[in-house]
Amino acid sequence: MTTGTCLCGTVRYEIDGPFSFMGHCHCSMCRKAHGATFVTWTAAPRSGFRWLSGADNIDQYASSPAGQRSFCRTCGSVTPIFTEDSVIAPAGNLEGDPGIRPQMHMFAGSLAPWHTITDGLPQHAEYPPEFGMSSVERPAVEAQPGITPSSCLCGAIAWEVEGPPLMMYHCHCSRCRRGRSAAFATNAFYKLDRFRWLRGSELTQAFKLPEAQFFTQEFCRVCGSPTPRVMEKFNRVMLPAGAMDADPGAPANAHVCVASMAPWDAISDELPQFPEMPPRG
Ligand SMILES: [Zn+2]
Numbered sequence: 001m002t003t004g005t006c007l008c009g010t011v012r013y014e015i016d017g018p019f020s021f022m023g024h025c026h027c028s029m030c031r032k033a034h035g036a037t038f039v040t041w042t043a044a045p046r047s048g049f050r051w052l053s054g055a056d057n058i059d060q061y062a063s064s065p066a067g068q069r070s071f072c073r074t075c076g077s078v079t080p081i082f083t084e085d086s087v088i089a090p091a092g093n094l095e096g097d098p099g100i101r102p103q104m105h106m107f108a109g110s111l112a113p114w115h116t117i118t119d120g121l122p123q124h125a126e127y128p129p130e131f132g133m134s135s136v137e138r139p140a141v142e143a144q145p146g147i148t149p150s151s152c153l154c155g156a157i158a159w160e161v162e163g164p165p166l167m168m169y170h171c172h173c174s175r176c177r178r179g180r181s182a183a184f185a186t187n188a189f190y191k192l193d194r195f196r197w198l199r200g201s202e203l204t205q206a207f208k209l210p211e212a213q214f215f216t217q218e219f220c221r222v223c224g225s226p227t228p229r230v231m232e233k234f235n236r237v238m239l240p241a242g243a244m245d246a247d248p249g250a251p252a253n254a255h256v257c258v259a260s261m262a263p264w265d266a267i268s269d270e271l272p273q274f275p276e277m278p279p280r281g
């Protein structure tokens with residue numbers, strides 16, 4: 001039996017295995033909804049799923065005529081969705097080892113512009129044919145030289161930054177995994193004067209983890225997507241890289257907190273790895 005939890009702990013559930021599927025999705029909708037480079041999904045029989053708490057604290061967002069996204073209203077973590085006989089749960093929220101490993105990459109045709117797949121898993125440009133599903137048309141975003149536009153999944157909140165990030169890293173800590181409902185969070189840091197809200201900043205909601213000194217997740221109230229975290233005191237903004245609609249012009253610098261990596265995750269690229277958060281330089 002595997003339990004799952006959102007970042008704030010309000011939404012909890014358990015899933016009796018066996019898990020039948022684990023795969024990475026690179027579609028732009030998953031990237032925005034989770035603010036992550038890609039999202040790792042699992043599937044298991046619906047009959048073995050139980051809510052333990054917080055089922056009434058979940059908001060839904062219809063991301064397409066057929067697609068529902070659901071998230072914890074308090075912290076923005078993505079929560080499970082259901083088909084007729086399966087539960088589809090984000091692996092980032094599972095505690096312990098679900099006993100299954102990633103089997104494939106989906107929507108490798110929609111890869112984040114700064115990302116490269118370096119493992120040997122099979123790649124599908126969209127859904128694998130056996131899913132019998134068709135992809136959803138997404139609005140095209142106009143590119144402007146030197147500017148990286150971003151938006152949440154519902155589009156109500158948008159922002160842009162100028163130039164490359166000061167730093168961008170993949171964080172594997174358990175808070176980032178729960179908060180982003182993904183293997184890791186990818187965050188890009190900019191000086192505040194490089195950042196502009198374009199619309200909707202009044203729709204963001206913040207959840208500060210009570211036991212943490214700094215850890216705060218900001219998200220869109222409408223669709224749950226992670227949104228920028230403005231840190232006036234440090235003259236910095238932290239951006240969820242998954243929301244970016246263009247290449248910020250620099251690759252990620254490192255993997256951090258790899259000592260807390262999920263048991264089902266593996267790093268196959270050549271980026272530097274730090275067991276914890278590296279000291280501020
Ligand atoms: Zn929560």
Ligand SMILES: [Zn+2]
Nearest residue numbers: 025026027030
């Ligand atoms: Zn997806």
Ligand SMILES: [Zn+2]
Nearest residue numbers: 152154220223
């Ligand atoms: Zn939104």
